Amino acid sequence: MRSDALSNRMRILEAAAEVLAVPGDTSMKSIARRAGVGQGTLYRHFPTRESLVLQVYGAEVDDLVTAVPALLGTLTPQEGLCAWLRRLLYLGRCMPEFADAMSVAGEASTGQCRKVYRPLLDALSVLVSANAAAGTIAPGTTAEDVFTLLGPVWRIGADGEEGVRAERLFEVLMRGLCPQAEAGPEVSSTRRGSR
Structure with a gap:
């Protein structure tokens, strides 16, 4: 995996952990926004919400x-x-x-x-x-x-x-x-x- 792709993946996982930790909007859109990536990038790494949550x-x-x-x-x-x-x-x-x-x-x-x-x-x-x-x-x-x-x-x-x-x-x-x-x-x- 290229370094920029790996960086995006790590940012997505960190953002997802933060978003899931508090009640409120835990949508994929919210996670992408917090990670600073587009939804396309998020879905390339994690094609479903479940795959992201389990990671x-x-x-x-x-x-x-x-x-x-x-x-x-x-x-x-x-x-x-x-x-x-x-x-x-x-x-x-x-x-x-x-x-x-x-x-x-x-x-x-x-x-x-x-x-x-x-x-x-x-x-x-x-x-x-x-x-x-x-x-x-x-x-x-x-x-x-x-x-x-x-x-x-x-x-x-x-x-x-x-x-x-x-x-x-x-x-x-x-x-x-x-x-x-x-x-x-x-x-x-x-x-x-x-x-």
Whole structure:
């Protein structure tokens, strides 16, 4: 990639992180304006809003993907799955643009969105397989099933009574997936906080 193109890409990602961090206009037009580039330039680098959003949250995705071996090395498969899903749920509820982008990415068959979604799906598949091998997950459950079930809980707010409700629904989800699972620890990773 040419240096000017790389510079534009970095400016777009920085601008998107700033725009997504505050309520208000988070449109692609607003991001392009803040980055100081035309919309054509923005769309050349990120053909869809979802591909841009998933790149902005790339570090969080990497944290989730790389956490799996440590979780399975220190926790039971049930606890590891619960901890990983809690972290994913935290991201989706605190960063709704991430949750929306993940929903679209799950339906895409190609493109930049799929490149981010696929590693998450693979990481979750490892956790689901570990539970299947241990006999601690509902038979026939797939990683795609789990993502689908988690989706509605992502739509619940992160604060106050909504946060309590989301936690309750997550516990119901875990009891259905892994009847013996209890509330597990959260994934230990460096949190960058809300954007």
